[in-house]
Amino acid sequence: MDKKKLVLVGNGMAGVRAIEEILKVSEDLFEITIFGSEPHPNYNRILLSKVLQGDTKVKDITLNDWEWYEENNITLYTGETVTKINADMKVVISDKDRVIPYDELIIATGSVPFILPLPGADKEGVTAFRDIKDTDVMLEASKNYKKAAVIGGGLLGLEAARGLLNLGMDVSVIHIAPTLMERQLDETAGKLLQKELEKQGMKFLLEKSTEEIYGTDRVEGLKFKDGTQLEADLVVMAVGIKPNIELAKASGISINRGIIVNDFLQTDLPHVYAVGECAEHNGIPYGLVAPLYEQAKVLASHICGQEAAPYKGSVLSTQLKVSGVEVFSAGDFMEDGEKKSIKIFDEQDGVYKKIVLRGNKIVGAVLFGDSKEGNRLFSMIKKEADISDTEKITILQPIGEEAGASLVATMSADEIICGCNGVSKGAIVQAIQEKGCTSVDEIKACTSASRSCGGCKPLVADVLQLTLGSEFDASAQKEAICGCTSLSRDEIVDGIKEKGLTHIREVMNVLGWESEEGCSKCRPALNYYLAMVNPTKYEDERESRFVNERMHANIQKDGTYSVVPRMYGGVTNADELRRIADVVDKYEIPLVKVTGGQRIDLFGVSKDDLPKVWEDLDMNSGYAYGKSLRTVKTCVGETFCRFGTQDSMGLGINLEKKFEGLQTPHKVKMAVSACPRSCAESGFKDIGFIGIDGGWEIYVGGNGGTHVRGGDLLYKVKTDEEAMEITGAYLQYYRETANYLERTSAWIERVGLAHVQSVLDDKNKRKELNARMDEALSVYRDPWKEIIEDKKTTKELFETIGV
Amino acid sequence: MDMKELIKTKVHVGSLLDLPERVGKTVQVQKDKEVAVFKLSNGKIKAIENKCPHKGGVLSEGIVSGEHVFCPMHDWKICLEDGKVQEPDFGCVKTYETLLEDGEVYLLF
Numbered sequence: 083m084d085k086k087k088l089v090l091v092g093n094g095m096a097g098v099r100a101i102e103e104i105l106k107v108s109e110d111l112f113e114i115t116i117f118g119s120e121p122h123p124n125y126n127r128i129l130l131s132k133v134l135q136g137d138t139k140v141k142d143i144t145l146n147d148w149e150w151y152e153e154n155n156i157t158l159y160t161g162e163t164v165t166k167i168n169a170d171m172k173v174v175i176s177d178k179d180r181v182i183p184y185d186e187l188i189i190a191t192g193s194v195p196f197i198l199p200l201p202g203a204d205k206e207g208v209t210a211f212r213d214i215k216d217t218d219v220m221l222e223a224s225k226n227y228k229k230a231a232v233i234g235g236g237l238l239g240l241e242a243a244r245g246l247l248n249l250g251m252d253v254s255v256i257h258i259a260p261t262l263m264e265r266q267l268d269e270t271a272g273k274l275l276q277k278e279l280e281k282q283g284m285k286f287l288l289e290k291s292t293e294e295i296y297g298t299d300r301v302e303g304l305k306f307k308d309g310t311q312l313e314a315d316l317v318v319m320a321v322g323i324k325p326n327i328e329l330a331k332a333s334g335i336s337i338n339r340g341i342i343v344n345d346f347l348q349t350d351l352p353h354v355y356a357v358g359e360c361a362e363h364n365g366i367p368y369g370l371v372a373p374l375y376e377q378a379k380v381l382a383s384h385i386c387g388q389e390a391a392p393y394k395g396s397v398l399s400t401q402l403k404v405s406g407v408e409v410f411s412a413g414d415f416m417e418d419g420e421k422k423s424i425k426i427f428d429e430q431d432g433v434y435k436k437i438v439l440r441g442n443k444i445v446g447a448v449l450f451g452d453s454k455e456g457n458r459l460f461s462m463i464k465k466e467a468d469i470s471d472t473e474k475i476t477i478l479q480p481i482g483e484e485a486g487a488s489l490v491a492t493m494s495a496d497e498i499i500c501g502c503n504g505v506s507k508g509a510i511v512q513a514i515q516e517k518g519c520t521s522v523d524e525i526k527a528c529t530s531a532s533r534s535c536g537g538c539k540p541l542v543a544d545v546l547q548l549t550l551g552s553e554f555d556a557s558a559q560k561e562a563i564c565g566c567t568s569l570s571r572d573e574i575v576d577g578i579k580e581k582g583l584t585h586i587r588e589v590m591n592v593l594g595w596e597s598e599e600g601c602s603k604c605r606p607a608l609n610y611y612l613a614m615v616n617p618t619k620y621e622d623e624r625e626s627r628f629v630n631e632r633m634h635a636n637i638q639k640d641g642t643y644s645v646v647p648r649m650y651g652g653v654t655n656a657d658e659l660r661r662i663a664d665v666v667d668k669y670e671i672p673l674v675k676v677t678g679g680q681r682i683d684l685f686g687v688s689k690d691d692l693p694k695v696w697e698d699l700d701m702n703s704g705y706a707y708g709k710s711l712r713t714v715k716t717c718v719g720e721t722f723c724r725f726g727t728q729d730s731m732g733l734g735i736n737l738e739k740k741f742e743g744l745q746t747p748h749k750v751k752m753a754v755s756a757c758p759r760s761c762a763e764s765g766f767k768d769i770g771f772i773g774i775d776g777g778w779e780i781y782v783g784g785n786g787g788t789h790v791r792g793g794d795l796l797y798k799v800k801t802d803e804e805a806m807e808i809t810g811a812y813l814q815y816y817r818e819t820a821n822y823l824e825r826t827s828a829w830i831e832r833v834g835l836a837h838v839q840s841v842l843d844d845k846n847k848r849k850e851l852n853a854r855m856d857e858a859l860s861v862y863r864d865p866w867k868e869i870i871e872d873k874k875t876t877k878e879l880f881e882t883i884g885v
Numbered sequence: 886m887d888m889k890e891l892i893k894t895k896v897h898v899g900s901l902l903d904l905p906e907r908v909g910k911t912v913q914v915q916k917d918k919e920v921a922v923f924k925l926s927n928g929k930i931k932a933i934e935n936k937c938p939h940k941g942g943v944l945s946e947g948i949v950s951g952e953h954v955f956c957p958m959h960d961w962k963i964c965l966e967d968g969k970v971q972e973p974d975f976g977c978v979k980t981y982e983t984l985l986e987d988g989e990v991y992l993l994f
Contacts, residue, residue: 602955
């Protein structure tokens with residue numbers, strides 16, 4: 083039997099999802115061709131804001147890479163747009179004059195951003211925020227310009243604004259309504275969101291409408307209807323999207339706001355379907371991902387000739403997390419004459435919850451500051467649950483296990499549990515029953531559910547509990563350190579101590595590991611715990627170390643390494659600098675960079691050269707790769723400074739000399755500033771010292787990285803000796819109680835500052851901690867010297883075999 | 886199997902006893918092509934292209950567990966037996982034949 087020709091116009095999330103669903107039904111039914119206007123394979127548009135924030139690359143958000151198209155024998159034309167459908171000939175024609183015949187055709191052209199028809203909208207530096215190209219424009223602008231204006235205070239606008247803020251721009255959001263996200267949030271939640279975002283540095287101009295974008299070639303600012311102006315050298319329009327119906331229009335298909343489709347996603351042209359944002363079902367074009375997955379399923383069943391349940395429209399929900407602010411809304415959430423609401427408003431914690439009832443039925447909800455209940459409420463709303471025999475207020479409270487399980491019990495197999503990756507309840511059940519998954523982590527590894535934002539973890543756990551029934555092992559659900567064991571960190575460390583375990587393999591055998599040699603998560607963790615329990619006897623296992631720590635250098639993206647020698651307290655001298663310069667010349671090191679931690683980093687050293695470079699440098703390793711003390715940053719202090727009241731360099735050097743090479747759960751950074759101006763940024767380090775009149779303030783748990791956290795004042799001390807003693811005890815307590823890879827900022831939040839203070843207040847405990855610290859420090863030898871002296875290790879680890 | 890497959894270069898990697906267990910060895914086979922050779926804890930020798938299909942991570946420096954290696958770049962898990970990337974990621978790296986003669990390990994490519 084000849085395969086039928088299936089053509090998809092639009093290589094995005096909806097269309098490709100439909101193709102995936104079709105392939106699930108049958109791989110032999112169609113010969114598939116896909117056209118995409120963008121030069122990329124199918125990527126996750128929802129995660130573009132992450133790309134904008136700079137921590138994610140396009141490749142990371144790709145949903146189907148080039149290989150997927152190949153493996154499924156799909157012909158793909160990227161960077162090519164279909165301009166016409168000829169229904170009589172049953173062909174599509176592209177802008178490159180390619181003519182492709184079809185038996186069945188799917189239009190999935192998505193949306194186009196709505197660009198306000200303002201004078202100057204065509205100037206350089208004005209962009210939408212819809213695709214990878216736009217994201218690149220914004221990234222580029224942030225390198226050369228400072229002031230950004232985002233027009234539109236909806237979901238997309240705020241995501242764009244947050245991204246630009248992260249890129250270091252000054253961001254103003256212009257919005258026409260009096261509150262933000264007015265389509266998803268009521269007034270109270272909108273105001274709360276604004277307050278929260280203002281704290282993060284966003285500026286808002288509400289109830290403003292833009293009249294003109296002014297400037298010469300490039301935008302220089304905005305003029306508003308009320309006569310005011312705003313300077314801006316980047317303008318992002320995020321005022322909304324409209325279905326992309328150009329092709330349908332040009333081809334005589336019935337359209338309204340979107341391409342009109344029936345309950346099986348068929349347009350009024352025979353054999354032509356439409357799906358996703360370009361389609362309008364029952365008067366509604368949908369702009370979110372969940373409805374598009376539902377539509378794709380129905381379309382696939384129908385096009386493959388199966389009995390399909392008709393598509394009946396989707397209830398919408400919004401779940402947003404703008405840098406830590408959880409916002410959720412669903413259904414019909416505005417009260418009016420016939421809809422009444424129940425609200426909880428906890429001003430102290432910034433939590434606001436509301437459900438909207440029509441009679442006894444729940445029809446909408448808004449959650450702000452805590453959206454844990456979102457999934458559950460959304461499900462109730464979809465079913466228009468009758469709550470007449472429930473204590474109304476309890477609907478807004480977290481539920482016990484039984485209620486949670488019963489919620490997923492009422493879900494149908496095709497309901498989506500994980501919106502980010504489109505994983506249905508059925509797929510999760512299948513993973514449990516057929517692939518033997520018994521924990522949330524295993525399900526994540528198997529299906530990708532909960533892999534992206536993690537918001538659906540509780541639901542995944544509920545499905546697991548429901549599916550396994552009495553076999554469900556709640557103990558397996560506690561925080562196991564990885565998928566190879568059901569044991570938590572504390573159980574493992576207790577096991578090591580009680581049973582006197584001394585090797586990684588032994589730990590795995592005695593404590594019943596499920597994989598013979600562990601994984602990249604548990605092996606380094608066990609290596610750390612064993613050394614922490616037994617610092618003088620345990621022999622480090624290099625094959626269980628992450629590459630950087632095994633090689634004592636930082637691997638770079640091209641496989642070369644970077645080398646950071648120790649410079650105690652950020653102080654160096656002519657001899658050292660001369661040696662470094664000679665090494666750079668001799669080994670032709672391509673980049674020399676001063677780090678943020680007041681040291682010098684030599685980039686692009688080949689693996690084979692590392693030992694020779696270390697030998698010629700004749701300096702100690704700066705442990706720039708280690709879960710260890712990295713650097714102690716200092717200001718110049720009383721030695722030269724007109725303000726410094728203390729010898730910050732002296733204390734910094736002493737700290738670094740004492741604690742260098744210490745093995746800690748994660749990296750540890752310190753800083754010493756001689757006065758409250760804190761030129762060494764002491765408030766944002768794991769341990770920071772600030773000189774005051776007659777002593778030091780010690781701040782802990784600071785972090786300047788992904789989750790910025792200001793340090794808490796742990797103690798004020800009078801002398802350097804006291805500062806060293808507190809530091810020793812504090813660090814040892816962290817070493818003994820933190821999870822491997824838990825930074826001090828997360829640890830202090832988990833165990834509590836007051837608790838740590840109460841431990842350190844006890845003189846005896848402080849002494850004991852310091853004694854154990856000294857024992858751990860006693861085994862330190864500079865690793866670079868050790869390797870240079872050990873020809874066997876040098877050969878084993880650093881030699882490349884040439885042909 | 887075509888003719889190209891029949892003609893192979895043989896490179897001496899080292900003595901079986903000298904090769905460290907569960908730590909990759911890098912072999913440069915062309916100007917910009919490397920192979921990672923591993924001695925597993927069961928004594929088997931495995932060789933794969935030294936380039937993760939995800940972002941070109943250096944697999945010879947990954948953590949080895951049983952017959953798998955974890956890429957140091959983004960933790961992809963790759964089977965040393967057939968070069969297949971494990972779920973939920975996907976892809977494949979080229980595998981190479983190795984040879985043991987008189988206690989010496991050779992790579993064929």
